[in-house]
Amino acid sequence: MVRTVFITGATSGIGKACAEKFASAGDNIIINGRRKDRLAELENSLQNNYNVKVFESIFDVQNKEEVFAAVNNLPEEWKGIDILINNAGLALGRDYFDEADLDDWETMLQTNVNGLLYVSKAVIPLMTKRNSGHIINLGSVAGKEMYEKGNVYCVSKAAVDAISKTMRIDLLQHRIKVTAIHPGAVETEFALVRYKGDKTKASDTYKGFTPLTAMDIAETIYYTASLPPHVCINDLVITAISQANAIYFKKD
Secondary structure, eight states, rough: OOOOEEEEEETTTTHHHHHHHHTTTTTTEEEEEEOHHHHHHHHHHHHHHHHHOOOEEEEOOHHHHHHHHHTTTTTTGOOOEEEEEEEEOOOOOOOGGGGOOHHHHHHHHHIIIIHHHHHHHHHHHHHHHTOOOOEEEEOOOGGTTOOTTTTTHHHHHHHHHHHHHHHHHTTGGGTTEEEEEEEEEEESSHHHHHEEEEEEHHTTTTTSSSOOOOHHHHHHHHHTSSSSSSSOOOOOOOOOTTTTSOOBBOOO
């Protein structure tokens, strides 16, 4: 069966890897992002490599009006969303609480928490109509254990954990699956964004061990989305073998 998969933050990292993984299995993909050039490039790649249908949905998850307008105005053939992957998110700064930038805090909360809520609230009615669907939320080990200088990033991912649990309870009546995926260190643009373009600090993040890749997470997500209808993986933490949790690493 060909499914329709809606992926936020699909222009890079885990979101892009998810688009490639699901498209390689023959699923049709709605790709979201803010960068039109990257979305167009990804659309061409998916169509040429996998011969699937792709729909670009350009909006910023932080903007409530843009989110609801984009989802409400989807063409009819794209409204049968089977899987929503709430992947859009970021970390900004690595500072002590008293030294952190308020703008960084607000951007993280608006993207990681409010953005996830907006997109979910817009898409869920399309699932409840059919009494089926699967929502996959990208959390982090940072939402499971707090660490020094993680402050509001940790808070935002703890919120994703809590939101996923409450969603799962409230959507039971509609037979909608909810899965939360909590990755450890994944080598993507994550660190470069967190350190605001400082390539040295970004590369130091992954020094001394082999981190996860975006495709490692995409393959895990694909697995959780491909189980029998009566099976739901609720909560899954995944790390590299060198990482025990958000705090403990064994580096070379």
